Amino acid sequence: MYTYIYDNELADKKYFAPLTKIESRITELGLGGRVVRMNNLRNSRDALLEEIRRVPETLVVIGGDQLMSQTISLIGGSGIPLGLIPLGTGNKLAASLGINEENAVNVLSARRLVQMDLGIVDDRTFLKKAELFGSQLALEVDELFVLHALSDLSINIYNYLAEDEANYLPKRPVPTSGDLTLAMFKEMPQGFFKKEISREVSSINFKHLAITGEDVRAILDDYVEVKSPREVRILEKALDVIVGKERDF
């Protein structure tokens, strides 16, 4: 049975009409199932974990990137296929997966499954990127060598960078490569008006990263925070996602 997770934002009456249209199409295509509505009074993490424990045939998020990211951070490795119907604010991820509000239910029905890699920071998974913060960071790559930042750098770990996002890396990370990409950036304003940004980039592909440092924390997919993370690694083919034909990888 399908389980549909409704974003709490969809309780707003402005989403009544588009949601009704989506629900009608779901019924027409015989894809009906259990409905779970998030709301501000309910701990969304606990609610999602409860649904994952029920092992639905497919878990479908109806909402935006934030709920999708939170779901991905919990569902990775479970073997439960994940679908997405974008509605509400923040739907960049859906677009990258070739899904929009109009085609979403048909995409769900076509059930084109792609096995995507995930990154995992300690026990929390991410689909796109993990931002790493801290001081005196030492990053040990694949138990071979250690990287030290010699000045203030922005550190991101990418599993997936969408085609329409700014890419300063030599190769765009895609979630079927079998590697994560460690990117370290130093931004240097240049020119008379300091409007031109020159970026010094370091980029290394890896499978395992051990982290040491002070006041370390990670933000996964812009929404989920992990305090004092110790390691990052790849989970190859850990997530079955229903995607559209027009996905960007």
Add this chain to the structure above:
Amino acid sequence: MFTKNSSLEAVDKDIDTVIGASVKVEGNFVCDGNIVIEGEVRGIIETGGYLQIGTNAVIVADVQAGNAKISGKVQGKLIVKGHLELTETAQITGDIKVGSLEIASGAVLNGHCAISKAHAEVIEEEGPGAQ
């Protein structure tokens, strides 16, 4: 807002790994594919692909690469199976063993140098189209 990637300017290869000027690497820096280093590396560098060491890079390591272009400082043994290019700013302290060698005026090389045609032939056999 204009942006550019300063680490990858003037590199016409398909680059897999980049070490920028603000990063230091310690240990066995073993990678697949093509590498650009602008920062500091101490230990060992190994790649079967192309290695480019930038003008301000500091390498204290034994180095093995398929082909290489060096503009910075390298202290250690250098083995390049194919072609090694030393530009005018290169400073090498250590023995080198290469398939073929090109040295620009101004480059500094302190060490023994062995050029072995056998190395270059191996690279040609292993090159594109080889079975």
